[in-house]
Amino acid sequence: MSKELLIIGNFNPPIADKLSDLYTVHHTTKDEIAASDGKNFQGVTAVATFGYAPQNLIDKLPSLEMISSFGVGYDGVAAEHAASKGIMVGHTPDVLNDDVANTTIMLLLATMRRLVLHDKYVRSGAWEKNGDAPLTRSIAGKTVGIVGLGRIGEAIAHKLSVFNCEVVYHSRNEKPGVAHRYYGDLVEMASASDVLIVITPGGPATNKLINTDVMNALGPDGTIINLSRGTVIDEQAMISALSEGRLGAAGLDVFEKEPHVPEVLCKMDNVVLQPHVGSATEETRAAMAQRVVDNLRAFEMKGAPINLVPECEKLRS
Numbered sequence: 256m257s258k259e260l261l262i263i264g265n266f267n268p269p270i271a272d273k274l275s276d277l278y279t280v281h282h283t284t285k286d287e288i289a290a291s292d293g294k295n296f297q298g299v300t301a302v303a304t305f306g307y308a309p310q311n312l313i314d315k316l317p318s319l320e321m322i323s324s325f326g327v328g329y330d331g332v333a334a335e336h337a338a339s340k341g342i343m344v345g346h347t348p349d350v351l352n353d354d355v356a357n358t359t360i361m362l363l364l365a366t367m368r369r370l371v372l373h374d375k376y377v378r379s380g381a382w383e384k385n386g387d388a389p390l391t392r393s394i395a396g397k398t399v400g401i402v403g404l405g406r407i408g409e410a411i412a413h414k415l416s417v418f419n420c421e422v423v424y425h426s427r428n429e430k431p432g433v434a435h436r437y438y439g440d441l442v443e444m445a446s447a448s449d450v451l452i453v454i455t456p457g458g459p460a461t462n463k464l465i466n467t468d469v470m471n472a473l474g475p476d477g478t479i480i481n482l483s484r485g486t487v488i489d490e491q492a493m494i495s496a497l498s499e500g501r502l503g504a505a506g507l508d509v510f511e512k513e514p515h516v517p518e519v520l521c522k523m524d525n526v527v528l529q530p531h532v533g534s535a536t537e538e539t540r541a542a543m544a545q546r547v548v549d550n551l552r553a554f555e556m557k558g559a560p561i562n563l564v565p566e567c568e569k570l571r572s
């Protein structure tokens with residue numbers, strides 16, 4: 256008898272066909288499984304999910320051995336809890352580095368050079384009526400502070416090297432062998448930077464890391480670009496800072512209560528907004544879905560996924 260896999264949400268491209276030799280596949284949605292007592296899924300040993308596996312979901316599945324999560328970020332997966340029950344968690348890093356880094360550079364340039372505003376300026380006829388658009392700010396010669404120099408942060412730093420700006424970084428610990436200047440103190444880095452790129456993992460450890468002090472230190476000409484999680488920035492404090500002119504501009508791919516975006520942000524000309532699309536290309540999303548499959552296969556064949564999250568390292572035999 257084959258093992259049972261529960262797929263939460265719609266994977267596109269679909270992954271069920273690729274796994275039907277290994278598992279009997281059940282489908283559910285986030286809302287459905289949240290409301291269910293789990294009785295129908297007592298035999299489920301593996302879950303494929305879009306970053307969603309809270310503690311109460313894990314506790315509904317007594318036979319669970321492995322959670323394969325789509326995305327590099329797994330702040331919605333109770334990984335410590337899973338590890339404490341001997342359940343492994345896999346995620347999909349690396350394959351999205353290029354696209355997320357490219358999106359970051361795009362959003363940075365679009366925000367500093369006011370791409371969206373300029374597009375509106377042309378389309379609305381304002382150019383013809385009012386003449387040249389106001390000047391914008393250059394990235395060249397500026398200091399860009401990267402908050403979180405992980406795999407994607409490093410890809411961003413590498414791509415920034417052709418823009419003639421100085422890259423510095425903040426993370427919990429200094430990284431050996433990195434040429435960029437390290438700041439252990441985020442406020443100090445923000446004072447020395449013109450731009451902050453936020454690309455650190457979400458979750459309780461980074462909740463509201465970018466607070467009023469950081470934004471004030473970045474200052475009225477400063478720009479924030481966020482490709483990590485909305486929760487990493489104090490969103491209300493950012494709205495106040497932007498509207499009071501204490502912060503210059505923001506390029507935001509992620510928000511505190513997605514897909515809800517505060518209306519006031521939508522009205523600001525110094526803000527560029529995206530609907531959480533850092534990795535959202537056909538190529539990268541297909542590679543991420545494939546990694547969800549490959550992590551499950553590796554777990555079944557070799558006892559651990561290709562990309563095991565650090566919380567579960569202790570489970571390796």
Ligand code: 8YV
Pocket residue numbers: 305306325326327328329351531532533534535
């Ligand atoms: C995806 C992401 O949008 O990988 C991540 O952590 O934020 C994105 O690439 C997300 O995983 C979709 O569920």
